[in-house]
Amino acid sequence: MNFKLRLWRQANGNAKGNFQEVEAQGVSPDMSFLEMLDEVNNDFLREGKDAVAFESDCREGICGTCSLVINGLPHGPDRGTTACQLYMRKFKDGQTITVEPWRAKAFPVIKDLAVDRAAFDEIISVGGFISVKTGSAPDANGLPVPKRDADSAMDAAACIGCGACVAACPNASAMLFVAAKVSHLGHLPQGQPERQRRVVRMVSKMDELGFGNCSNRNECEAACPKEISVEHIARMNRDYGVSALLGTDRDRSEAGA
Amino acid sequence: MNPVFQYLRSSIGRKQLMGLSGLLLYGFLLVHLFGNLGLLSGPEYFNGYGHLMLHTLKKVVIPIEVLLLGAFLLHLLLGFKVTAENRAARPDRYAVRASKSPRTGFGAYMAVSGVWLLVFILVHVPHFRFGAYRATPLVTYNGVEMRDLYAEAVRSFANGWFTLFYVGSFLLLLVHLAHGVRSSLQSLGINHPRWNPALDFVSYVYAVVICGGFSGFAIWLWSQGGVAA
Incomplete structure (x- = not known):
């Protein structure tokens, strides 16, 4: 599967952020959303670019660390699911996916998609x-x-x-x-x-x-x-x-x- | 800190006051609608009711009016304050906005409908309660002179734009009540899975009855074309 990603990039809490458009190609439908981002980051690192910061820990939906707003919905379109348990088969091939951090005054951005909770x-x-x-x-x-x-x-x-x-x-x-x-x-x-x-x-x-x-x-x-x-x-x-x-x-x- | 002061400053305390003042105002709307039913009994009955409320019973009615004004001002001020705080709590907006909640629809328009209702009240209350803007005609029944509110209503609603303004305002009132009634109950802690469907039903029916009732009277008066029935 291929996707066009719009990832929120922000150097730190005081910097002004903006969206970076990235193509994610050859994504397996069975990858979780975070694994898909891992692959994007691997590409970034291979090209010598700054990897996108996002948080994760258990990746089995019980730790509460992942925190992505996917197409305007926290943890994405599924109900009762964390972003780490959201699979790419839930999206349409070729879809544009916008990824933003939690946005709240009480949760300042640390970097990119990671916020301070x-x-x-x-x-x-x-x-x-x-x-x-x-x-x-x-x-x-x-x-x-x-x-x-x-x-x-x-x-x-x-x-x-x-x-x-x-x-x-x-x-x-x-x-x-x-x-x-x-x-x-x-x-x-x-x-x-x-x-x-x-x-x-x-x-x-x-x-x-x-x-x-x-x-x-x-x-x-x-x-x-x-x-x-x-x-x-x-x-x-x-x-x-x-x-x-x-x-x-x-x-x-x-x-x- | 004084417990009452602390309670009134807290987010939950203010939401509960918002809910209580809202419920008091909703209750008044039902009384007002019953009063409007007098229009169906003709000018003498309706004007007599107005005279009874605003003149004969004024020692009872004026304190109630002051209470309602207090609830209204509190509701208004809290509305502005809470809305400003809520905006400040999310300084950076989302680029993509989406929703998974079935209840969010009407709730998104509370501030807009509320401000519109403020304009409506600033037009309606001075007009019919105080005879501002233009003098209400007078009429005498059995030697008692009183304001001819019936004639004033018939005269005012004969204007299509005036009627449209009223009916439009009632539609926004419906939007406000559709979220507000249930939201008030939730803020006051009334939520139980067994009773929620009934609470939803009653609060929607209430909103429709109030707004439908007022709109019905406005349209009926307009359809009379300025001639007292």
Whole structure:
């Protein structure tokens, strides 16, 4: 298969970027999108040119490192799929494919298609954890969790923190990511002691970092490679209202736990 | 920080206020539409209703109007602020724009339809509520002099452009409500897989009834051709 690629090239966060047009020829339909880019980069290196920077790690859809907006869609046209699990057979031979980085003020470009998602780590650091004693695994049935709660927590915990929700949101809002983290811990008994503190602090941090506001367009849910539902956003909205207005001063303080 | 202040400054708190003020305004539209039904009972009934609301019951109605004005201004200011922040959150736009969400359609036009509705309200409220732009004719029933809002409505809607402006505004209101009602509920945390289809249905039907109802009255008055029925 042959493709005409328009790749976003930007030397660093302060440089002005533009598209570079490249022909990708002899692409196997069974290559993943990232393998196709690897081949393009091999050509670049053979010709002594600067390879295009993009991020990847596990290449099996579970690490959340790949971050490409393909023809305007984060992770490409498939539902519930990361860019590394997107295969070239999904495209038409001869098609023009535009590849851009996640675009959000809170995710500055590092180089080309790689962006800095440290903002997510900052959000996690103010509440995306439980302060319990670590050690050996607890007894299997020592702490009963209703099946429904376990399922919902698991759905939210599927979040790999890739940031496709922010990339897809017309407002570059991080609500689905934060909601997934709040919901994942908030559904479980281990998450209860810090439930109010967690939601208030994580939302405050999210606002502070320059993510946009949620306007319920549901683009995040549609783009999420783990298909996390906006139901979790509704749940966070409820939790936030209650916690912000009724929580104690300690719960509302912006300092870390 | 004061909890209420912190809540009002947060993105979620503001969205919830946006939703609550919107729902209050939607509720008012239903009351307004019921009032318009009085047009069908003729001038004496309709003018009497207007006189009752704006004169006899003014000690009750004016505080409600102030509340609605407050909700309206809050909705408007938050709308501008949130829209500006959202634009700032993505300084560099995508070269290719695409969508996988079935719900995004109407949501893309909230700011545009909202600004249009602001213009509509600036035209409509001074005209019919306060008799600005031109004096509302007066009429006397049983020795009580009151504004002849019926005649003013018939006279105004006889103009095709005026009617077109109203009906066009109601279409944009439909766009605004089609996204706004469900979005308000989501911001307030109302979302449950069992009830979502019903919530979708009710909110769309509500939007269609409101906008269809108002448009129906505008077109009906226009079709009377300036002659009081």
